[in-house]
Amino acid sequence: DGGITQSPKYLFRKEGQNVTLSCEQNLNHDAMYWYRQDPGQGLRLIYYSQIVNDFQKGDIAEGYSVSREKKESFPLTVTSAQKNPTAFYLCASSIGRGVRTEAFFGQGTRLTVV
Amino acid sequence: GENVEQHPSTLSVQEGDSAVIKCTYSDSASNYFPWYKQELGKRPQLIIDIRSNVGEKKDQRIAVTLNKTAKHFSLHITETQPEDSAVYFCAVKTGANNLFFGTGTRLTVIP
Numbered sequence: 001d002g003g004i005t006q007s008p009k010y011l012f013r014k015e016g017q018n019v020t021l022s023c024e025q026n027l028n029h030d031a032m033y034w035y036r037q038d039p040g041q042g043l044r045l046i047y048y049s050q051i052v053n054d055f056q057k058g059d060i061a062e063g064y065s066v067s068r069e070k071k072e073s074f075p076l077t078v079t080s081a082q083k084n085p086t087a088f089y090l091c092a093s094s095i096g097r098g099v100r101t102e103a104f105f106g107q108g109t110r111l112t113v114v
Numbered sequence: 115g116e117n118v119e120q121h122p123s124t125l126s127v128q129e130g131d132s133a134v135i136k137c138t139y140s141d142s143a144s145n146y147f148p149w150y151k152q153e154l155g156k157r158p159q160l161i162i163d164i165r166s167n168v169g170e171k172k173d174q175r176i177a178v179t180l181n182k183t184a185k186h187f188s189l190h191i192t193e194t195q196p197e198d199s200a201v202y203f204c205a206v207k208t209g210a211n212n213l214f215f216g217t218g219t220r221l222t223v224i225p
Contacts, residue, residue, distance in 0.1 A: 033213060042120070042203060042217035043158075050211060058212075090157065096211060101146060103205075103213055105157040 003027040006091050006106035012114050013078070013085065021076045021109045023091035031096030032074035033103065036060060037088040046089075049074055050096055078111065086113050116141045116208050120216030127194050128224050135202055135219045138186040143209030147180060147187045150203045152218075158203060162189070194223045 004025040013019045023032065031050050035043040045058030049068040063082025068074055074093075078085045089109045094101040117140040127133050137147075148163035164171045164178045164187065171178050175194075180187040191198055204216040 031211065035215070043215035045212070045214060048212055056212075092213070094213065101207055101211070101213070102148065102160050102163065103150075105159070107157050 004091065004093050004104050004106045006089075006109050008109060009107065011109055011111045013111060014114060016080045018077055018079050019111065021078070021089055021091075021111070023074045023076065023106055024072055025074075025093040025104075026072060027093055027104065028071070029093035029095055029104075030071070031094045031101065032068070033092045033094075034058075034064070034066065034074070034076045035090045035092065037090055037108075043090065046076065085111055087111060116144060116206050116212070116214040118204065118206050118214050118216045120204050120219060122219060123217065124220045124222075126222045126224060129195060130193055133189075133191045133194055133198070133221055133223075135189045135204070135221075136186060137188070137204035137206075137216050138184075139206045139214075140185065141206070141208050142182075142185065144206045145209065146207035147178070148205050148207075149176075149178060149189050150205065150215075152201045152203065154200070161202075191221075194221075196223050196225050199223045 007022045033048045034046040044060050047066040049055035065077045091106040092103040094103045120137045145166040150158035151161045152158040164180050175192050177190045201218045201220050203218050
């Protein structure tokens with residue numbers, strides 16, 4: 001179903017902890033994205049990567065970090081510096097090159113701070 | 115990054131009526147404009163898209179129009195049905211190959 005998998009589906013974090021959200025795709029896509037979804041605020045871009053070993057900050061990168069060591073994988077770490085991390089996180093991938101770059105989404109991870 | 119504005123944030127229509135959702139963007143180099151539908155508890159999925167060299171595209175009951183000069187594009191759904199109820203997002207692909215989304219429109223089709 002789309003070839004992009006996020007895990008876990010639900011994640012609970014204690015105050016002050018770092019947590020890592022997994023995103024894996026088998027679509028051979030170059031581009032991968034992380035979005036945060038809050039009620040009434042749509043999808044906000046956290047980080048994106050167009051190729052392996054390269055990534056760029058999006059609009060709300062503060063308190064987050066990523067890596068892109070393999071084409072298939074783009075994990076997101078929510079650090080203790082992120083003051084309001086409770087949200088729904090969506091990972092997406094696209095071919096990247098060319099004009100029509102349809103994005104395919106994972107099923108999302110709901111992160112809750114306890 | 116790109117500034118994408120989407121209106122309205124909520125929209126209720128009677129079954130069979132039409133629904134229109136509008137988006138504006140800021141980067142004149144943007145060249146691809148997809149629309150995504152997100153049903154409750156599910157991931158967003160592409161429903162229709164348009165490239166910057168095209169003014170209108172139709173797919174059965176849905177259509178998208180693009181005014182590149184004014185930097186706005188719209189989603190039109192005709193003969194709405196209850197299963198059209200969902201959150202709809204517009205998106206814009208910039209010249210730098212990034213994808214920015216609007217804030218979403220919650221469409222409710224009343225039977």
